[in-house]
Amino acid sequence: MTVTIGINGLGRIGRSITRIVAAAGESGISIAAVNDLASIEKMAYGLRRDSIRGSFPGTVTTRADHLVVNDHAIRVFHHPRPERIPWADAGVDVVIEATGRFRAGTSARRHITHGGARKVVISASADDPDAFLVFGANHHIYDPALHDVVSPGSCGVNALTVMAKVLLDRFGLRSVNTSVVLATQGWQKAQDSVLGTSREDPRLGRAAGESIIPHNYVVGDLVRVALPEIGEMRYSYYCVPTPIGSLAQLSGNTDHAVSVEDVNRAMAEAAAGPLRGILAYDPDPTVSIDVKNNPASCLLDPSGTQTTADGGVTVRGWFDNEWGFSNRLLDLARLVGESSPVASRRVSWSIA
Numbered sequence: 001m002t003v004t005i006g007i008n009g010l011g012r013i014g015r016s017i018t019r020i021v022a023a024a025g026e027s028g029i030s031i032a033a034v035n036d037l038a039s040i041e042k043m044a045y046g047l048r049r050d051s052i053r054g055s056f057p058g059t060v061t062t063r064a065d066h067l068v069v070n071d072h073a074i075r076v077f078h079h080p081r082p083e084r085i086p087w088a089d090a091g092v093d094v095v096i097e098a099t100g101r102f103r104a105g106t107s108a109r110r111h112i113t114h115g116g117a118r119k120v121v122i123s124a125s126a127d128d129p130d131a132f133l134v135f136g137a138n139h140h141i142y143d144p145a146l147h148d149v150v151s152p153g154s155c156g157v158n159a160l161t162v163m164a165k166v167l168l169d170r171f172g173l174r175s176v177n178t179s180v181v182l183a184t185q186g187w188q189k190a191q192d193s194v195l196g197t198s199r200e201d202p203r204l205g206r207a208a209g210e211s212i213i214p215h216n217y218v219v220g221d222l223v224r225v226a227l228p229e230i231g232e233m234r235y236s237y238y239c240v241p242t243p244i245g246s247l248a249q250l251s252g253n254t255d256h257a258v259s260v261e262d263v264n265r266a267m268a269e270a271a272a273g274p275l276r277g278i279l280a281y282d283p284d285p286t287v288s289i290d291v292k293n294n295p296a297s298c299l300l301d302p303s304g305t306q307t308t309a310d311g312g313v314t315v316r317g318w319f320d321n322e323w324g325f326s327n328r329l330l331d332l333a334r335l336v337g338e339s340s341p342v343a344s345r346r347v348s349w350s351i352a
């Protein structure tokens with residue numbers, strides 16, 4: 001079955017999704033329409049040229065109000081508000097909301113109530129979606145009769161949750177402490193723009209290339225939404241001046257003392273088994289750029305695993321904050337697009 005999607009916002013995430021779908025050939029996804037405020041010429045240029053991913057491996061041209069990507073025509077709209085976008089006219093079933101502007105479930109829902117789409121996937125830690133669904137952890141709770149607007153949380157949430165899932169299922173896990181070190185984001189500024197930032201924390205307006213910028217983004221709560229059994233959780237977050245490739249580190253206590261070898265074997269088994277494609281494992285010594293273009297939510301670095309005699313455990317994973325997350329958005333689009341209101345696809349992901 002092919003799921004027909006529309007993308008609102010053809011920025012870093014929207015373009016990654018377009019590249020992934022174009023490269024995959026038979027991906028089960030067809031992009032019918034995109035909406036962005038930018039001109040169609042700029043959209044085509046942004047797809048053709050990318051400072052991080054390189055030139056588009058194919059062709060991107062324009063024809064009237066269509067982008068033509070490798071002979072596939074995509075209808076283009078330029079509406080500033082979700083309620084104006086006529087998705088149904090383009091045959092769109094599932095909208096991926098990737099502007100960063102309509103993260104609230106109420107505004108994103110207008111793609112359905114006004115635009116005629118059937119489901120919406122918000123590309124961020126949304127406010128009040130019908131469900132937070134982290135692939136590999138809790139996406140099996142998806143209920144097509146109840147969940148029209150869904151969110152996978154953030155890229156960091158996905159990386160942390162997938163490592164936490166393995167530790168929880170195999171060894172028990174509680175009192176979790178996490179850190180995310182995130183590559184530079186498009187909304188950061190090259191020079192100080194403290195007054196110009198819309199973010200509450202003024203440090204997020206500081207020059208992106210000059211500092212490690214800490215801020216208080218409480219994403220840890222979303223890991224707990226996906227895995228409520230892990231209980232208490234603490235979270236730290238830093239933006240750093242690297243263009244792509246981010247780090248997730250998670251510490252906690254297991255029910256019994258475990259060895260580094262036990263933990264790494266559990267991670268490798270999950271990566272080769274039930275979490276294939278979502279968790280990856282690389283025994284080679286890696287640095288953040290090595291995760292570029294990796295479609296997994298998390299690339300486990302076994303050299304980062306540490307344990308203590310009283311059951312303490314620490315694990316480290318890399319994630320391509322754009323590419324891995326865009327792949328999860330497509331997984332979610334397939335999940336919600338393929339499900340009819342009466343037949344929920346329920347998948348068991350227990351690793352134990």
Ligand SMILES: NC(=O)c1ccc[n+]([C@@H]2O[C@H](COP(=O)([O-])OP(=O)(O)OC[C@H]3O[C@@H](n4cnc5c(N)ncnc54)[C@H](O)[C@@H]3O)[C@@H](O)[C@H]2O)c1
Nearest residue numbers: 009010011012013036037080098099100123124186321322
């Ligand atoms: N880039 C990442 O690493 C990353 C990872 C995970 C989640 N996200 C989230 O995904 C969302 C998008 O991030 P991004 O990095 O792609 O941002 P971006 O700034 O690169 O892209 C946003 C796009 O939306 C368009 N846009 C802005 N307002 C619009 C409107 N009213 N209507 C239509 N289009 C509009 C912009 O022109 C731009 O092309 C954000 O919520 C972000 O937090 C980003």
